[in-house]
Amino acid sequence: MAGTPRVHWKHRWPAAAAHLLQRWGPVDAETGLTTFRVAAVSGTAAPPEERPWTTVPSPAEVARYGGFPETFTGAGRAGHRHPVAVEPMNHALNLGWREGGWKAARSPEETAHEVGLLLTSLLEAAPAGLGEPAGELIAGLVRKMFVHSFMNDWVRVTVAARPDGPALGDEVHLLGRDLGGETFRLSVAPAASLPQPQTGELWPDPAGLLNRKTDPPRTLTEQQYRQADLGIRAACAAEVLGELVWLTNNDRMRVTVQTEPHDLKLHCEAPDDADSAFRSWWPGSPLCADLLRQERWEGEDITNPRRLGEETLAEFLTDFESHNLEQARSGAWAMREIGDYDPDDDPQPRFPGDRLVALLGRDLFDTVTRQVMNGPGGVRPLAYGIGVPFHITPDDYGFDGCLMLAGPELVGIVTIEAMA
Template identity: 55%
Template sequence: MAVEVLNHAIEHPAEPWTSARPVGEVTEHVSRLLTGALSSGPATPDERARELIAALARELAEGLHDLVRVTAATEPGGHPLDDELHLLGRHLNGNTFRLSIAPSVPLPSSDGLWPDPSRVLAGEIAAPPTLTEGEYRQADLAVRANCAAALLGEFVWLTNNDRMKVDVKVQPHGLDLDFAAPGAVDATFRTWWPKSDHRAELVDDEWWEEDEAELRRLDGETLARVLTDFDEHNLEQARSGAWAMEEIDDYDIDDDPQPSFPGDRLVVLLGRDLFHTVTTQVAGGSGGVLPLAYGIGLPFEVSDEDYGFRACLLLVGTESVGIVTIDAAA
């Protein structure tokens, strides 16, 4: 129905192409459009959504020299759809990018079955309903955790070419655990772990030697320390990446406070959301009982002589175990 130009590339003979509008101006414009499309009634998006919107707006404004907003209708000559947002961009190499946002609708249930969200995320728009509602809720959390892990890793620079990798798995352990007796749960899980495929994979991938892949029980205070240390590590590495990208000026690691950079708050929110989501997955299959926490290489310490760290966090519920592996070694 209509096209609004948000930015376009300008060619200069024998010189690099430039954009018609400053990046900051385009970022603000795109951010307003995304916020409007993702707001529900008078309510504004929560902090996590606002930070994700800001990051996406920066990505679109900085990465696409040509960017337009397209107003669509359901049929030729029909009324414009004012509750949808369609952005179309083009890179200088000719690759195009489309982002469309439309109001969500309740998922139809077919004989009590729901579609697998991981198949939808992979691009299968008409994924067949194969999951019960409970299975769907768990699969939805799994998608959220893996997306948070992937995006967090992109922010955390280990070197100019390497990023942190976080892998998340929540799988049944097949154990008969009675959380009314934590001591018995601990003994049973410690007996199971050395024989598990998960531990064998870590050893086979040379994460640790056989005698190094032993579990350490993490109480509430120690787990809180691990999460805080993880936040600080990620911020420090992401800040280094922001400096390399010239998003902030040179700084001293002893500065207090450290300089802020685009996305710094999102780095913390993604890490916390990741662990909270995995905990929710495990507890959801355990009748709401909070899981026991174990670690390998946790708590971690990184000195100036180290090249990062590798660690594994295990969250044990009555039916499943959540395994978060962190590869932050350059």
């Protein structure tokens, strides 16, 4: 029994982290394109009580469970992979309800360490090397997949590019299953084996690749593709950051990113003139109307957002990072990843993933800046805040905020829901 490959809601965080890993991983020095492709797919299998993986599933079984052979979408047959061997990594054992029910046969931490080494060594082989952000993301991803999940069944799948072809030794394919039979497959391969469009040819929308369209239409120019790929990067960073920052036992921070054209042709190098033009346009824009409909910006004049200078913007970004680290540290304590601590201590204790929390927030705003400015450059976008900068008192339950970054042709809106 197997379902249509997709990204199940339970696996949204690992899928977002996997797609972000592709964009944080090594890039080609000449093209600026990523040198690895990553795929994250959900499916279904018989649950452990019906088909325990104490007997390793066959290549035919994992092909059904993991959505093979259409492994890397948007590459046609070059993206097909056929399972030829299956190696057990961990499996679920039913110890009975008196002994705690289902448990992993091996320590999940041990499996996570093993997979972390696999992914790290694969990406480090690229000429550009791995880099700190990708290394931290791998550590966070394997913790989520192997330690903080209910997926005790894991296998590594060896694949070939065609049914009768030789095994590929430079790819990693992992398949896991939870107690309900939901499966998650993570695949990483060098992009060199997955041909890119030639100069002048159209590119597929990366959102289609993210949504598992087998062969999405090639409708974008290369420049449009690069812009759209930045949007995927920002959305994935927002999703991963939100999942690391829990406000209560039941409420996580939510961060959404929206980038839209404003048709103003703003000259950001003349900020006062650009500000006047933006303020004339903003109150009648669909984006402003959408914020007004949300009815959660108490005491804020949505139609007249506060302009943020360089110092004020830097203050907000610093405070936002501190807020995220504080909440994530509290979550690490609740998960018993660190011992008790005093919130007044200086410095505060380290916790697993603290560096990743900081890197995600910085990359999120840097990526939106690159989007609206159409690439890196010395000129900064205009910045506006609704509910930011924020100041949380002991009587507050968090904050809601919206940061707007306006470039020559686009405005990016980062909305933060951090109210418990």
